[in-house]
Amino acid sequence: MADSVPLTGALDLTSAHERRPLTLEILHAWVTTVDHKKIGLMYIGYALIFLVIAGLEAIVMRVQLAVPQNSLVSPQVFNRMFTMHGTTMVFFVGMPILFGFGNYLIPLMLGARDMAFPRLNAFSFWISVFGGLLLYFSFLGGDGLYGAGNAPDVGWFAYAPLTAKVFSPGHSTDYWTLGIFLSGIGSIGTALNIVTTIVVMRCPGMKLSRMPLLVWLYLVMCFLVFIAVGPLTAAQIMLSIDRYLGGHFFDTQAGGSAVLWMHFFWIFGHPEVYVLVLPAFGFASEIIPVFSRKAIFGYPAMVTASVAIGFISLSVWAHHMFTVGMGPGANTFFTLSTMIIAVPTGIKIFNWVATLWGGNIRFTTAMLFCVAFLFQFLVAGLTGIMLSASPFNWQLSGSYFVVAHFHYVLVGAILFTIFAAFYYWFPKMSGRMMSETLGKWHFWLFLIGFHLTFDFMHIPGMLGMPRRIYTYELDRGWGVWNLIVSTGAVFQALAIACFVINLLRSYFKGKIAGPDPWDAWTLEWSTASPPPVYNFATIPSVQSRRPLWDLKHPEDSDSKYEL
Amino acid sequence: MSTASITPREQPWILPSRGVVGISCLIVAESAVFIIFVVAYIFYLGKSISGPNPRDVLDVPIVGTICLLSSSLAAYLAVGALRRNKVRICSLWLAATVLLGSIFLAGTAREWYQLIYKDGLTIRTNLFGTTFYSLVGLHATHVIVGLVMLALALTFTLFGRVSEAHAQRLDVLSLYWHFVDAVWVVVFTVVYVLGR
Numbered sequence: 001m002a003d004s005v006p007l008t009g010a011l012d013l014t015s016a017h018e019r020r021p022l023t024l025e026i027l028h029a030w031v032t033t034v035d036h037k038k039i040g041l042m043y044i045g046y047a048l049i050f051l052v053i054a055g056l057e058a059i060v061m062r063v064q065l066a067v068p069q070n071s072l073v074s075p076q077v078f079n080r081m082f083t084m085h086g087t088t089m090v091f092f093v094g095m096p097i098l099f100g101f102g103n104y105l106i107p108l109m110l111g112a113r114d115m116a117f118p119r120l121n122a123f124s125f126w127i128s129v130f131g132g133l134l135l136y137f138s139f140l141g142g143d144g145l146y147g148a149g150n151a152p153d154v155g156w157f158a159y160a161p162l163t164a165k166v167f168s169p170g171h172s173t174d175y176w177t178l179g180i181f182l183s184g185i186g187s188i189g190t191a192l193n194i195v196t197t198i199v200v201m202r203c204p205g206m207k208l209s210r211m212p213l214l215v216w217l218y219l220v221m222c223f224l225v226f227i228a229v230g231p232l233t234a235a236q237i238m239l240s241i242d243r244y245l246g247g248h249f250f251d252t253q254a255g256g257s258a259v260l261w262m263h264f265f266w267i268f269g270h271p272e273v274y275v276l277v278l279p280a281f282g283f284a285s286e287i288i289p290v291f292s293r294k295a296i297f298g299y300p301a302m303v304t305a306s307v308a309i310g311f312i313s314l315s316v317w318a319h320h321m322f323t324v325g326m327g328p329g330a331n332t333f334f335t336l337s338t339m340i341i342a343v344p345t346g347i348k349i350f351n352w353v354a355t356l357w358g359g360n361i362r363f364t365t366a367m368l369f370c371v372a373f374l375f376q377f378l379v380a381g382l383t384g385i386m387l388s389a390s391p392f393n394w395q396l397s398g399s400y401f402v403v404a405h406f407h408y409v410l411v412g413a414i415l416f417t418i419f420a421a422f423y424y425w426f427p428k429m430s431g432r433m434m435s436e437t438l439g440k441w442h443f444w445l446f447l448i449g450f451h452l453t454f455d456f457m458h459i460p461g462m463l464g465m466p467r468r469i470y471t472y473e474l475d476r477g478w479g480v481w482n483l484i485v486s487t488g489a490v491f492q493a494l495a496i497a498c499f500v501i502n503l504l505r506s507y508f509k510g511k512i513a514g515p516d517p518w519d520a521w522t523l524e525w526s527t528a529s530p531p532p533v534y535n536f537a538t539i540p541s542v543q544s545r546r547p548l549w550d551l552k553h554p555e556d557s558d559s560k561y562e563l
Numbered sequence: 564m565s566t567a568s569i570t571p572r573e574q575p576w577i578l579p580s581r582g583v584v585g586i587s588c589l590i591v592a593e594s595a596v597f598i599i600f601v602v603a604y605i606f607y608l609g610k611s612i613s614g615p616n617p618r619d620v621l622d623v624p625i626v627g628t629i630c631l632l633s634s635s636l637a638a639y640l641a642v643g644a645l646r647r648n649k650v651r652i653c654s655l656w657l658a659a660t661v662l663l664g665s666i667f668l669a670g671t672a673r674e675w676y677q678l679i680y681k682d683g684l685t686i687r688t689n690l691f692g693t694t695f696y697s698l699v700g701l702h703a704t705h706v707i708v709g710l711v712m713l714a715l716a717l718t719f720t721l722f723g724r725v726s727e728a729h730a731q732r733l734d735v736l737s738l739y740w741h742f743v744d745a746v747w748v749v750v751f752t753v754v755y756v757l758g759r
Binding site for chain 1: 576578579580581584585588589591592593594595596597598599600603606607610611612686687689690693694697701
């Protein structure tokens with residue numbers, strides 16, 4: 001390609017010497033910014049704050065459950081803790097942190113200078129922030145200002161009729177509804193922005209078949225956000241109509257149906273799991289090849305499997321409802337559809353393993369987290385298949401086995417890859433490397449803590465311990481297991497402390513990274529670290545899936561092998 | 564392909580318009596919201612434990628429906644006129660769109676007034692009231708939003724601020740308006756035809 005711009009042209013090497021801006025100016029610049037990188041970082045920072053808060057809520061629960069008949073917190077407080085923990089982790093940690101990485105990385109990976117709608121991007125972020133603040137304001141204002149300490153206590157899926165005005169007086173449930181409603185608007189806005197960016201902002205040569213897998217996975221994830229978050233928003237509107245205007249959607253006294261809420265919630269709730277896990281797949285699909293020194297194995301199969309997961313995930317929601325009594329027809333359908341989704345997921349695991357196979361593997365911290373992800377995600381998938389069988393599910397639904405299963409997905413798969421993403425992209429975002437020593441401490445402590453907590457959590461579940469109980473009797477035989485589970489939480493907290501220290505220390509004192517510390521292949525590594533506001537001085541053009549490989553190895557460029 | 568490397572230049576790099584893609588995404592998300600309200604309406608048909616029932620109180624809003632559906636055509640013609648840089652004709656069609664949409668909205672207002680004050684059906688009366696006002700109200704909210712934006716566009720054309728260059732933007736707005744009309748076809752069928 002004679003007319004293509006060489007990728008090094010993306011670097012503007014003129015040095016900028018300006019005066020140091022005032023703190024107020026910096027603050028003003030961040031609040032008013034429409035730059036996708038700054039918004040992405042704000043998303044990530046905001047999510048990290050909530051990660052610590054929701055983590056502390058989990059610690060409160062684990063301390064309470066560590067020994068039988070503990071009375072550290074009251075049943076009411078325990079209810080608030082698990083409600084806030086779940087709601088915060090899903091809506092104000094998981095979604096924002098993934099949108100943050102998406103915001104930061106997608107334009108860079110596509111060779112674009114910003115998202116398609118920069119102002120919508122800022123709006124979506126700030127509306128999500130407002131939602132999170134509203135949710136936490138309920139601690140103060142949930143009962144009117146004098147009745148402090150009344151956060152939502154209806155569980156993260158807020159089953160009807162518990163949410164009716166009679167059973168949940170005060171305003172705490174309304175704060176829950178409004179917080180989620182606003183976060184939903186923000187999510188739809190950002191998803192719309194990401195899809196549009198992917199469709200219309202790709203640099204010349206970046207065909208759909210050449211996009212990095214992470215971008216593909218975000219594309220599928222955003223379509224799921226449209227289809228899944230819409231119903232949740234609708235259900236929240238209905239709940240508000242019930243609570244404020246005296247409607248009867250979920251009012252069982254007037255013929256309303258509690259099961260309808262369950263359907264509406266899980267039509268959102270199950271695709272939501274895939275909304276969270278697909279970007280995690282994206283991180284793994286970028287990091288594993290780079291540290292195996294091989295191109296990803298089976299790119300077309302990976303894309304197909306991702307799209308297939310997206311489709312199938314829309315038809316599995318009622319496996320959360322086997323104990324409701326939907327009848328044999330529905331039970332069979334949802335059992336089968338849930339089992340089928342394991343097929344494309346299995347294809348992905350095989351492809352990651354095949355990428356590792358014969359590779360020159362470098363066990364950096366990011367890679368360690370990805371390898372752990374592969375194992376843990378496999379186990380999470382296997383307990384998922386167990387739970388998808390409706391007769392098995394009847395026994396264990398609503399027990400700690402289910403809690404252990406979905407934490408295996410959310411922590412063992414999603415949080416592990418998010419940590420991998422931090423170690424991998426932190427040099428790009430800050431210009432400095434994270435400490436590998438602290439990183440290894442973080443990894444091993446977290447791995448031990450994770451397995452202590454969530455492996456052993458399966459056992460009290462099988463012994464019959466229901467979820468959401470605030471304490472249990474001595475003679476149940478759950479005490480030892482719960483103590484082990486709670487001990488694991490301590491290790492996890494220590495690991496998170498290592499991580500936070502590592503983030504802060506590396507930001508100020510880390511080794512200078514340079515534009516491409518990992519010898520990677522996607523476009524974000526072709527520009528400076530951190531990238532300038534305009535990302536690329538000249539818009540790059542690409543000829544293959546690994547543009548930087550082509551640049552570094554012109555004698556053996558990928559474009560020669562493209563179909 | 565070996566032939567590809569011989570080809571001197573690739574096809575020119577043209578990507579779709581950002582507005583059209585954006586509004587399409589919004590339409591997908593909004594459709595999901597409407598589907599849930601429609602499902603709730605259908606699910607609760609005939610489950611009210613007290614009257615009034617749809618058959619007793621609902622009249623088919625034929626005039627309003629004709630107006631709303633033809634407003635879509637007017638919006639389409641407005642965009643077409645702007646593409647040919649005929650701003651005057653464009654504002655004429657935009658005015659027609661706003662007028663027809665307003666007639667529809669007035670029809671809904673009249674219907675609601677009668678339902679509330681003559682038939683005593685409010686959102687708290689029974690399940691029919693709850694689902695009916697929510698579904699039709701959600702649609703009417705979208706009509707209002709559309710009308711405000713169309714009226715803005717009309718004002719801009721009247722003050723000579725609009726040219727051929729804005730055709731794409733007006734097209735985005737018209738897509739939203741077509742969506743609102745298409746939703747009405749579903750709502751009309753479910754509420755006034757099948758559900759009565």
